Amino acid sequence: MMSFLFRCLFFLDILFLGLLYTAKFPKRSHYPLRAALACIVGLAVSCGWAALFDGKPQLLGLYLLYESVGFLGQFFIALFCVYSCVQMQPWTCLYLGTFFWFTQQASYSIASILIGNSINFRGLITSIASLLVVALLLYWLFVRYIEAPILERIHSHTVFPSWILMLLGCLVLNSYAGFYNETSCTYYLALLLIDTVVLFYQYTIYQTLGLERENETVRLLLTQSSKQYQIAKQNMEQVNIKCHDLRHQIRLFRGAGRIDESVLKEMEQAVDAYDITVKTGNPALDVLLTEKNQICRSKQIGFTCMADGKGLAYMEPADLYALFGNALENAIEATEQLTDPAQKQIVLTVRPVEGFCSVHLQNYTKEPLRLENGLPVTSKQDRLNHGFGTRSMQLLVEKYGGELTFQQEADVVNIYMLLPSRPASE
Structure with missing residues (x-):
């Protein structure tokens, strides 16, 4: 009976772990009803399946097959219940299922180390308590940080190694130990070690998938920056041509005396607002800083720029546009949230220093700067789809052998970049 x-x-362990570990995942329609039906119907099917395997064959080979099929059946019943409640791909479900299995196995190993392999009421209570502790601990340390969109990248070649380890390391090994009544503490310690290694391997897979997604996003952003640079360059050239033509027309009107002088001055001021070209000695940097200067004017943000960009002429224009563009976009976004006009200021300094080009960007902020691995953590709730700008900045600075540092002093954010200074021909 026990x-x-x-x-x-x-079955209940796997189902509990499945519903707990997928708590943040998108749910299928009528989730509460589905979850209730999954527990009731799933348990009924599980009990029927368990009744079919409530014996012990005397032959080792038959016993191994008997136990493996019995527990795999319980596992797939629970996994199907979870899959029917949560929106996810089949390979994602199998990947998570392996995580559920080894978590359950680890909790079982800990319970067996504590009280031995006791098939009685005390052993039942200890197994439940052990599962709760291990599951909640793993959830708090790792699982709550898992994002469903990253797991959508999982395919068969990602899942198969874990499944092989599960079949060989747990099913066969446990069945073999059960046949010979192996209940020593050493055995369960070895089993716990296997569980820990596989769980770590599973989480490493997730981290690798996350890095792949991040790198793809950064590459996409850099590609978009290249296109944005070309568009901004063309727009600036067209604006300069139009401004030149308008000034010529204003001179003609003034000479002919056809329009009132005050109206002509207003027209000149309007033209000047669009003809503020920043000159740094670097055409790519000129395009970007002119564009950002106009944005700051439209948002009533003071923009002070003292830049000598000749030493950065060797950098690819798109890289330069992306690097300074991301830094200034973050500064503008932080500054426009301020209410004090005196704080709505951005200062950029680019100057040569002993064979290097020193870049210092400074702006006020109302949010504390939180750093993770040296980079700011996005303040937006959707961290999965934000925060790539600073990561792309770091990659670009490293590409050219430079250094990037973020600091906060009181309510002022400072970005420091140190890049090699070389002429364009090198």
């Missing part, structure tokens, strides 16, 4: 209960408990 053997039957432990088999059903295995």
